[in-house]
Amino acid sequence: MTYTIKDGCTACDSCRPACPRQAIQLNPDAEGYWIDPTLCDGCPDLEIPACVTACDLDQLHFLPAKKGRSKSTLLPAAIPDIFLNGKTNPFASSLVMWETCNLLTQRQGLPWQTDSEGRLCYRRPVQRGLGELRFRLAPDPTAVEVMPPSESLAALGEFELRAACVHLIFSAYAVTQETPWKTSFTLTSQHFEQYLGLEKRKDLTKLEKLTLIKDLVYQTCRFRVAINWPRQGRVQGFSLAEHAVWQLMDTQYYFEQDREGHDHLIGLSFVVQAGDWAQKFLNKQRYRQQTAFYQYSTLPRSLLLESMSSWQQHEGAVRLLLWLLFKLRLGGDQRMTVRKLLRIAYGDARVVEATTVRGAHKRLLKTFENDLEALYSYGLIPLFDPDTYPVEIQPFWARVAEIPEDAEAALDFWTEDAQQSQSLTTSAPRDKWQRLLNARILSFELPEDWQQTLRQPSKRRRKRAAANQRGATLSGDDIKAARQQQSLSQRALAQRLGKSQSWIRDVEKGRFKVNLNDQALLQQVLAVTLG
Ligand code: SF4
Ligand code: SF4
Incomplete structure (x- = not known):
């Protein structure tokens, strides 16, 4: 429910400071004020909205929901720039990109600390502490200053896991640029609807979709990073002063007027540019001269769609999915312990709680096995280490998944199973949790569109x-x-x-x-x- 301002507004400025959501804004192109419908929530806790009470001229009124389809001709054409093959696109995958993704997925779960300026920061050591990345949070996407600690933590609490998908879309756009640190790209709300699968969501109104897109874009653009990078191979060490990971250069609103003269928001567009980090980690020309890096990998579109549909029910699975996207880029040995996966999916504090508080491990174990099943359903099939993660401590769904579909083969399976010391129907051992903490997953079988994320061997090999x-x-x-x-x-x-x-x-x-x-x-x- 949102409000709007009538034509008789005299711009007296009484309503603007009264709005608790800073939704009333000065119109930059014309005289008077306008209400940003992505911010106005209609003051649900008040009998009469604050702005209506503040206006003596009765110039504020309820905006009825828009009827019918929006005229797409009023919006800039949304020709897709990424996922042109419908499946995958390269994306920037440097450590700065991974840690920004990590910040958006873990939020308050990471070890934030107060720095020498009394601001909240997240430090990521590089090469055993020879260098570091330092991240801080800005109060809004265009601000240069950073927030005080208590406000930063509260703001992080409102961030959404889905913003990581927007971050990956930006990372894919950055790869389409020759010099991404000085060339911006424009994305409309229609682009986001396509990439994130929102166009098919019938349960959301147009305004709800636009509000969601704007929130996710704004959250993604609030991280600032300072980089101190040690020498690596032929690339000399360097330092970069604090800068926005993604600079939001402009936001445009597109309105359509209905027969009653009400303006309805029908689209948004955002102009974004990669920060200075891209000069060092996404620099094709200097990479050829071996004086900078050009680090990219392959982003499957299915990962965005899966994350957007599973984030509420399987938050841990989505965190694992995003972590694997960056980890698999490195190829080679993919062994990982269950303890590590638990820390990635649920954070250190939850793992410590499960290992120290009586009974807490049962909940975490159930969640972990459900999340692993969600990954399996998506197409990432865990390959359990037979020595440390044998059948008797594997999730029940994994054991059931082994049963062949073919009736004859299924009969053979059950006959053979009955002869095993640990049959499919044997209940889990009492020490399952302790054994699980040291169990390993050897690797994941990958869905087809993920195969390209693995580093390819050299042409000669x-x-x-x-x-x-x-x-x-x-x-x-x-x-x-x-x-x-x-x-x-x-x-x-x-x-x-x-x-x-x-x-x-x-x-x-x-x-x-x-x-x-x-x-x-x-x-x-x-x-x-x-x-
Ligand atoms: S209804 Fe409430 S949130 Fe909306 S503009 Fe008025 S005061 Fe702000
Ligand atoms: S209080 Fe009324 S007249 Fe004054 S700026 Fe707001 S809407 Fe306009």
């Missing part, structure tokens, strides 16, 4: 591997025959390979092509030599 492997691959039938020859069950082979049983099943059925590394591993474990 790919060529050599392809030459070695050409004509020498095991088919699904070969693998099944070799496995049966060795009297190995699918589960036993999966454990030896560090894969899931469903992976073996799919490979044997020829549902997907096995990559070169896994081919080599299969040949080694099954002791099969190909000519």
Whole structure:
């Protein structure tokens, strides 16, 4: 419910200071005042809104909801600049980008501290303390000063996890620029609706969507960072004074007038520019001269949609998803302990509580297993370490997921399961929580659009591997025959390979092509030599 100002307003300025949400603003283009509908909440706690009480001329009135569709011709064309293939887009993935994402997902959960100026800051050491990133919070996206500690913490409490998606969209736009630290980009509310899947949300009014988009953009643009970076390889050490991670240069409002003469907000646009960090971490030209970095990875669009739909029910899963996006960029060994995943998903304080307060671990364990299942449903399949994370302490859904769909195969599965010392239906051991803290996940099988996030081997290595492997691959039938020859069950082979049983099943059925590394591993474990 919002209010609006009639034409008879004499600009006496009585209502503006009375508004508790600073929604009444001086019109920059014409005389008089206007009410920002993304800020006005109609004063729900008052019988008569504060502005109505303050106006002697009765110039404020309730704005009825807009009827019918908005005229998109009144808005700038929203031609997508990213996700042009519909699936993925490169995004800036340097440490500054990760820590900003971390700040937006963990908010008050991070170890904020007071600095020498008495301001709240979050410090991230670089290279064992040789350098650091220092983040602080500005009171609004255009402010240069930072907030006092108590206000900073209160403001962080109002931030939303979904702002991390806006941050990733900005990171993807920054990669489309040749010199992102001095070239701005413009995003309209229609862009955000497309990228974030809001266009399909029938439960939100147009104004609610616009208010949400503006809030998320403004939260993302409030972080300021100072950088002290040590020498790394040929790149000399450097310091950058505090600057906005994302500079909000302009916000435009688009209105449409209805037959009764009421102006309704139908769109927004934002002009944003990457901060000075991009000179050092997203600088193509100087990267070629080896005097700066150019760090990027691949952002799957599905991650944004998943985060936008799961953030309320599975906040921990979304935090893990975003962490994995940056972690997997590094490729190589992806082993991770459950303790680490718990800290990422729920913060240190919650993990400490679960390990020290009697009974608290049960709630956390249940949440963790549910969040892991949410990742599984999205397509990130955890591969449990058979030594530290054996079947008996795995989540029940993971054990059930191993049951084949095919009736005959399912019968074999249950027959084999009954012969195991730990069957599927055996209840979890009493020391499950203690064992789980030291359990490891070897890696995650990735959805197709995530495959590109892994660092690709060099061209020469790919060529050599392809030459070695050409004509020498095991088919699904070969693998099944070799496995049966060795009297190995699918589960036993999966454990030896560090894969899931469903992976073996799919490979044997020829549902997907096995990559070169896994081919080599299969040949080694099954002791099969190909000519
Ligand atoms: S209704 Fe309340 S929130 Fe809206 S403009 Fe008036 S005083 Fe501000
Ligand atoms: S109090 Fe009434 S007349 Fe004065 S600025 Fe506000 S709306 Fe206009």
